[in-house]
Amino acid sequence: MKSMPSSTQPDYICRISELLRPKIGVAGLVLDLFAGCGGLGLGFESAGFHTIGFEMDSDCCATYNANLAGACQQEFLTPQTRFPHADVVIGGPPCQPFSVGGHQLGLKDSRDGFPAFIAAVDQLRPSLFLFENVRGLLYRNRWYLSEVVAQLEQLGYIVEFTVLNAVDFRVPQNRERLIAVGHKGGYQFPKPSHSRVNAGEALGDSALEAPEDAKYLTESMDAYVARYERASQCVNPRDLNLQKPARTLTCRNIAAPTGDMHRIKLSDGRRRRLTLREAARLQSFPDWFEFHGQETSQYYQVGNAVPPMLSYALAQSVKSYLETFAPLDEQEIQSRRQPVQAELLLEQ
Numbered sequence: 058m059k060s061m062p063s064s065t066q067p068d069y070i071c072r073i074s075e076l077l078r079p080k081i082g083v084a085g086l087v088l089d090l091f092a093g094c095g096g097l098g099l100g101f102e103s104a105g106f107h108t109i110g111f112e113m114d115s116d117c118c119a120t121y122n123a124n125l126a127g128a129c130q131q132e133f134l135t136p137q138t139r140f141p142h143a144d145v146v147i148g149g150p151p152c153q154p155f156s157v158g159g160h161q162l163g164l165k166d167s168r169d170g171f172p173a174f175i176a177a178v179d180q181l182r183p184s185l186f187l188f189e190n191v192r193g194l195l196y197r198n199r200w201y202l203s204e205v206v207a208q209l210e211q212l213g214y215i216v217e218f219t220v221l222n223a224v225d226f227r228v229p230q231n232r233e234r235l236i237a238v239g240h241k242g243g244y245q246f247p248k249p250s251h252s253r254v255n256a257g258e259a260l261g262d263s264a265l266e267a268p269e270d271a272k273y274l275t276e277s278m279d280a281y282v283a284r285y286e287r288a289s290q291c292v293n294p295r296d297l298n299l300q301k302p303a304r305t306l307t308c309r310n311i312a313a314p315t316g317d318m319h320r321i322k323l324s325d326g327r328r329r330r331l332t333l334r335e336a337a338r339l340q341s342f343p344d345w346f347e348f349h350g351q352e353t354s355q356y357y358q359v360g361n362a363v364p365p366m367l368s369y370a371l372a373q374s375v376k377s378y379l380e381t382f383a384p385l386d387e388q389e390i391q392s393r394r395q396p397v398q399a400e401l402l403l404e405q
């Protein structure tokens with residue numbers, strides 16, 4: 058993918074290009090499981106951690122290895138996988154235990170990444186671990202989150218979780234994610250920033266132009282979009298509003314022409330799909346970050362990623378924790394755990 062010359066880059070992109078450069082990893086060693094293209098890993102590297110990635114998809118590994126300082130190993134993770142020592146374990150384990158023909162298999166579902174994640178924490182006993190997942194895990198599938206938290210607590214951690222919106226961390230997109238952190242006392246989630254970045258600040262004025270590689274919606278797709286918006290009683294048109302942060306990017310709504318897809322309406326009335334670089338910018342990837350693989354694979358890597366700017370804020374919070382780390386004893390850990398568990402039960 059071509060990156061634009063820096064003279065044509067909006068200020069926001071210039072700033073994140075520098076901020077998100079991987080630094081020499083003196084803050085600690087991070088094991089990045091289910092690493093994808095490295096969105097989560099990049100935020101940790103730019104905060105000064107050294108990363109080692111594990112990921113089963115070859116395109117993702119190629120992207121990770123081309124852009125991050127740490128190496129990503131292509132491997133299908135299971136509870137039996139052996140890992141090198143690490144100070145911190147992070148990851149976005151896939152969790153699909155909810156729709157197996159009505160059988161809620163939870164941790165027994167073979168496609169579920171959590172057993173491998175929990176086994177890695179058990180094996181390495183890091184100072185801290187962090188996982189991210191869809192926000193729905195906190196609501197409809199809370200039984201499953203409870204199961205995961207209970208297993209991780211048994212390993213001697215306080216497990217706290219919250220929903221963070223990437224838009225509060227200088228990402229030009231509303232994107233809520235469940236973030237869970239296991240620690241030994243004293244960790245604090247990053248504080249939201251008060252200023253927000255609009256889509257237009259990341260895409261620049263050229264967003265309303267027609268780039269060479271743009272793909273236009275056909276008349277029948279326009280008609281489909283209109284029907285979709287009527288049927289879903291959509292109040293605001295779903296075309297990108299450059300004056301606001303973008304709505305959530307997903308693999309589906311950036312990679313495929315669906316009624317819900319991300320698109321820009323040009324002044325002549327035509328609609329075009331987001332280019333890959335635009336989607337990457339709305340996820341706060343710098344322009345120097347190059348994606349590998351076929352086009353659909355690249356869109357999936359972008360759609361699956363943790364926005365690096367959100368990850369950078371998380372990494373700073375982990376760094377502060379490690380710098381002041383004074384583990385509590387088991388009794389104190391027990392007493393701090395109770396409010397989280399009580400809150401879980403209350404909201405069920």
Ligand SMILES: C[S@@+](CC[C@H](N)C(=O)[O-])C[C@H]1O[C@@H](n2cnc3c(N)ncnc32)[C@H](O)[C@@H]1O
Pocket residue numbers: 091092093094095096097098111112113114117132133134135148149150151170361362363364
């Ligand atoms: C949500 S994505 C991770 C995104 C990543 N954290 C980022 O910020 O770019 C989940 C990744 O897990 C990978 N994956 C799923 N099951 C796996 C397994 N058993 N072993 C290794 N990787 C797996 C998928 O290929 C996918 O890239």
